[in-house]
Amino acid sequence: MTEAKSQPFANFTEVFRDTSELSRKVLDGAKLLTNTRDDEVEIATTEKDEVWRSDKVVLYRYRPTAERKVKQPLLIVFSLVGTYRIVDLQEDRSLVRNLLRSGVCVYVIDWGSPSRADRFLGMHDYINDYLADAVEAVSRNEGGERVNVVGICEGGTFSLCYAALHPEDLQNLILVVTPIDFHAEDAQRRLGHGFINIWTRSITPEDVDRLLAAHGNLPGEFMGSIFASMTPMRTLLKYNLDLAEVSADKQKLLNFLRMEKWLADRPHHPGEVARQWIKDLYQDNKLVNGQLELGPHRVDLSKVSMPVLNIFANDDHIVPPAMTRNVGGRFATKDYTELALPAGHMGVFVSGKTQGILGEHIVKWLAERQSGTKSRNSSSARIDRA
Amino acid sequence: MAELDYAKLITDMWTKGGEAVTAAQQAMMKDIATRMALPGPMMMPWQSFAVPDGDFQSAAAAYQTLMQTWKDLPQSLTEESGKTGSDRITTELLKKVFDPHEWLNAIGIVDQPVRHLVEGPKFADFGHIERKLLALMSAWTAARAASVKHQTNVLAAWTKAASEFAGKLNEAVTKAKPIGSRSDLVAMWVEIANRHLLEAQSTATFLDTQRELLRASSNLRIVQQELADLYGELFGFPTRPEIDDLTRTVSDLRREVRALRRANNERTTPSRASPRPKAVS
Numbered sequence: 001m002t003e004a005k006s007q008p009f010a011n012f013t014e015v016f017r018d019t020s021e022l023s024r025k026v027l028d029g030a031k032l033l034t035n036t037r038d039d040e041v042e043i044a045t046t047e048k049d050e051v052w053r054s055d056k057v058v059l060y061r062y063r064p065t066a067e068r069k070v071k072q073p074l075l076i077v078f079s080l081v082g083t084y085r086i087v088d089l090q091e092d093r094s095l096v097r098n099l100l101r102s103g104v105c106v107y108v109i110d111w112g113s114p115s116r117a118d119r120f121l122g123m124h125d126y127i128n129d130y131l132a133d134a135v136e137a138v139s140r141n142e143g144g145e146r147v148n149v150v151g152i153c154e155g156g157t158f159s160l161c162y163a164a165l166h167p168e169d170l171q172n173l174i175l176v177v178t179p180i181d182f183h184a185e186d187a188q189r190r191l192g193h194g195f196i197n198i199w200t201r202s203i204t205p206e207d208v209d210r211l212l213a214a215h216g217n218l219p220g221e222f223m224g225s226i227f228a229s230m231t232p233m234r235t236l237l238k239y240n241l242d243l244a245e246v247s248a249d250k251q252k253l254l255n256f257l258r259m260e261k262w263l264a265d266r267p268h269h270p271g272e273v274a275r276q277w278i279k280d281l282y283q284d285n286k287l288v289n290g291q292l293e294l295g296p297h298r299v300d301l302s303k304v305s306m307p308v309l310n311i312f313a314n315d316d317h318i319v320p321p322a323m324t325r326n327v328g329g330r331f332a333t334k335d336y337t338e339l340a341l342p343a344g345h346m347g348v349f350v351s352g353k354t355q356g357i358l359g360e361h362i363v364k365w366l367a368e369r370q371s372g373t374k375s376r377n378s379s380s381a382r383i384d385r386a
Numbered sequence: 387m388a389e390l391d392y393a394k395l396i397t398d399m400w401t402k403g404g405e406a407v408t409a410a411q412q413a414m415m416k417d418i419a420t421r422m423a424l425p426g427p428m429m430m431p432w433q434s435f436a437v438p439d440g441d442f443q444s445a446a447a448a449y450q451t452l453m454q455t456w457k458d459l460p461q462s463l464t465e466e467s468g469k470t471g472s473d474r475i476t477t478e479l480l481k482k483v484f485d486p487h488e489w490l491n492a493i494g495i496v497d498q499p500v501r502h503l504v505e506g507p508k509f510a511d512f513g514h515i516e517r518k519l520l521a522l523m524s525a526w527t528a529a530r531a532a533s534v535k536h537q538t539n540v541l542a543a544w545t546k547a548a549s550e551f552a553g554k555l556n557e558a559v560t561k562a563k564p565i566g567s568r569s570d571l572v573a574m575w576v577e578i579a580n581r582h583l584l585e586a587q588s589t590a591t592f593l594d595t596q597r598e599l600l601r602a603s604s605n606l607r608i609v610q611q612e613l614a615d616l617y618g619e620l621f622g623f624p625t626r627p628e629i630d631d632l633t634r635t636v637s638d639l640r641r642e643v644r645a646l647r648r649a650n651n652e653r654t655t656p657s658r659a660s661p662r663p664k665a666v667s
Contacts, residue, residue, distance in 0.1 A: 018568040055640055119630070120637040129644050136651070192584040202593035207601060214607035216630075229587065233580040241572065 022244055029247020041257045044085035046096050048108070052137035056112030057130045059137055061105070062096055069103030070366050072171045073142045076108040077131060079154035080273060081223055083265050084108050086349050087152070090258050093350045098359030104366070107138050109155075111267070116216040119271035124295035126273060127158050128165065135162070135169050146171035148366060153177050153319065153345070154277070157287070161294060164303045167332075172369055174309045174362055177319050177345055183285045184322040193317040195230045200282035208278050218274035220266035230317055259350065288330065301327075307335035309365045311348070311358065318345040337365065337381045518613040525606040532602035536595040543586035547579040554578070 048060040076096070078084035087108070088096040099106050109131070114121070138147050148171050151159025156178025163173045182197065212218065228235040234242075246252035269277070286292040292299040308331060312324045321340070328336030339361055343351045348358060361383070554574060558565050565571050586592050615625040 014567055022568070054644060116629075117633050117636070120634050125637075125641065129641070133644065133648060136648075191581065192587075195584075195587060198588060198593070199596070203597050203600060207597065207604070210604040210608070211600065214604040214611075231580075232583040233576045237576065 025248045026244045029244060029253065032247060032250055032253055036254070036257070040254055041261055043090060043258050043261055044088045045091070046088045046094060046100070051107070051141055052134065054130060054133055056114065056118065057134070058110045058112065059107060059134045060110060061107050061138075061141065062100055064103075064105065065097070065100045066103045068105055070105070070148075070363065071370055072145050072148050072366075073105040073107055073138050074099065074148040074150060074362075074366075075135065075138050076106065077149060077151045077155035077159045078109070078111070079152060079156075080111050080114070080126070080267065080269055081154055082346075083262065083267065084110055085265070086262050086346055089262060089350050090255070093255075093352075093355060095349055095359055098356060099363065102359060102363040104363060105142070107134075109134050113267045114217060114270045115268065119212075119216040121270040122272035122294075123158070123161070123276045124297075126270075127161050127294055128297070131158055131162050132166065132169075135166075139169070148172045148174065150174040150176060150362065151178060153179070157281070160301070160304065161287070161292070161299045163306060163308075164299050164301055165294070165297055167303050167305045170306045172307045172309070172366060173304070174311065174365075175324070176311045176358075177313055177316055177324070177348060178310070179281070179319045179323045180327050181285065181288045181323055182281050190317075190320070192230055194320045194323070196226065196318060197282060197323075199226065200278050205279050205283065208275060208283075212271045212275055215271075217271045218269035218278075220268045223269065224263070224266045227318070288327070301330045302332050304331040305333050307337075307369050308333055309337045309339065309362070311339045311341060311361070313341050313343045313345055313348045315343060315347070316345045335369075337383065339383045515613075515616060518609075518616055522606075522609050522613055525602070525609040529599070529602040529606040532595070532599040536592075536599045539586065539592050539595050540583070543582045544579070547575075547582035550582070551575055551578050 047063045049063065050058055051061045052059040076084060076087055078087065088094045091097065096106055096108070111126075111130075135147050135149070139145055147169065149159045149163070151157070151174070153176070156175040157180065159173060160175060160178065160180065163170050215222075243256065246256045280286045280292055284291070287299060288301065290298070290300055308328070310324060310327065312319070312321045314321060325338060328338070341348050341354050341357060343354045348354055551574070555565075557563060565574065611626050615627065617623070618625040
């Protein structure tokens with residue numbers, strides 16, 4: 001038997017060198033971590049001012065950094081599952097800064113940190129009260145302008161419901177990684193993609209009720225563990241191998257820590273919202289079936305009459321593209337555009353590959369509709385940046 | 387896992403609390419039994435911690451004499467009345483009428499609930515708490531069992547992954563296909579393990595045990611709350627249902643305030659040229 005056949009590695013010297021290098025990185029990283037100050041891992045640092053608040057919900061207006069080029073203000077509506085800070089994670093990974101630089105007036109809703117005291121807030125409260133009042137406040141603050149809304153993930157679903165219930169309030173609607181058809185993931189089964197769909201249908205409505213009776217809200221840690229289980233090895237290696245790999249480079253280490261900071265800040269999902277989100281949407285798919293009720297109103301997607309830009313991520317394992325694509329036919333508007341980006345669910349906002357693309361496309365799309373290049377009767381289009 | 391750790395901590399806390407209560411009760415009962423077994427007249431409750439004060443001891447002795455006199459009174463009356471042909475029913479009636487303990491019991495009709503409220507649990511309640519503790523232990527055991535069952539599924543996926551990984555390593559040796567570096571080795575393990583774990587997650591068996599774990603952990607949490615609420619009621623802490631009731635009220639009131647504020651805004655300062663349309667339903 002030759003030496004090559006007696007051991008699994010091509011070159012053990014190389015393996016030892018490699019391992020030594022990793023050890024050195026860990027030691028260097030430990031020194032860097034020790035010297036890292038709290039202010040260096042600050043996130044969401046773009047300057048902004050509070051313009052309105054109701055209960056725990058706050059509306060901010062970012063301070064402009066360039067001459068205004070888009071007439072209507074733009075309101076970012078994030079999910080309740082995480083915080084809006086991901087859209088302004090750090091200076092060089094910030095949708096907010098990209099939009100501001102392009103002359104867009106940007107507002108954002110901060111849903112706050114719901115506690116057990118908020119367990120009885122439902123989707124009706126968030127969409128027909130808080131979101132409606134925030135849109136009203138933006139419009140009022142901008143001299144009565146109609147508002148462009150960018151809805152992200154669950155915030156996109158909320159925005160879509162709002163657009164169907166109050167179509168006259170919005171100038172344009174932009175959806176980003178937004179679940180719409182909650183049973184459509186079967187059309188594209190990739191390993192590990194769409195696990196939330198499978199999981200939520202593996203439990204009964206009574207299980208959801210018991211879970212919420214036990215905790216009041218859907219605990220943030222619980223949703224965090226569901227997300228972590230969707231990328232099991234990534235989760236296991238994150239704080240050892242991944243951290244060791246980035247720890248020698250201060251910039252990479254800071255990027256890593258800022259992302260961790262955002263991930264750790266996972267609010268609880270208010271009980272009644274969670275109940276409707278899981279039962280009515282994930283289990284019963286009521287939005288596309290025209291059966292979703294918010295308070296006294298039924299959401300009818302055929303009332304969505306404003307132009308819609310629907311942006312999704314090709315590698316999104318949380319909201320697989322099938323859940324959001326090909327929904328233009330359900331809307332009244334003929335001006336429906338899809339944009340595919342080469343990223344994962346949150347990578348759309350923080351990945352180096354998509355930095356700039358997202359903001360650039362949003363601004364271009366808005367500018368076309370402002371100048372009249374595209375009318376409300378334009379036909380559907382699909383742009384693939386993958 | 388964090389949820390389970392949390393659940394375990396809570397369970398441990400309640401278990402230790404339960405043990406402490408039981409131990410205290412055992413000590414108390416043992417003490418009572420010891421006193422009852424002592425020869426001579428049963429000691430009055432205060433005698434166990436009374437200071438050796440002459441006046442106090444005299445007063446106590448006088449009280450005992452008084453009580454005994456009252457107790458003996460019906461007997462004396464009966465003996466006397468027996469000479470005039472009184473019956474047993476009358477004797478018992480007189481005994482009750484003159485027995486100071488009966489007076490205390492009669493007063494107790496009013497003050498017993500009051501004493502119950504301030505003194506806390508009585509024997510019947512202890513049984514109730516014990517039942518709750520048993521339910522908690524049962525729920526905790528069920529959660530641990532569900533966890534072990536679910537972890538067994540995860541472990542099966544790991545075993546498959548490890549088996550495939552070992553096969554690849556073996557192949558690297560036997561077929562002279564050496565692995566390039568540590569990074570390649572780690573990448574190979576990550577790919578294999580990730581694939582097996584994700585495949586396992588979509589299986590009916592995995593989803594079944596995960597659902598059972600969710601049910602068991604929800605149930606454990608609810609049973610914990612029920613026990614906590616029982617103590618809350620006994621000792622005057624707000625219970626979960628009471629807090630939820632308040633929370634619901636506050637949520638409803640806030641909803642009304644938002645609606646009123648909105649109506650007021652629309653009436654005083656319309657934001658757009660056209661009035662805001664009502665929701666399309």
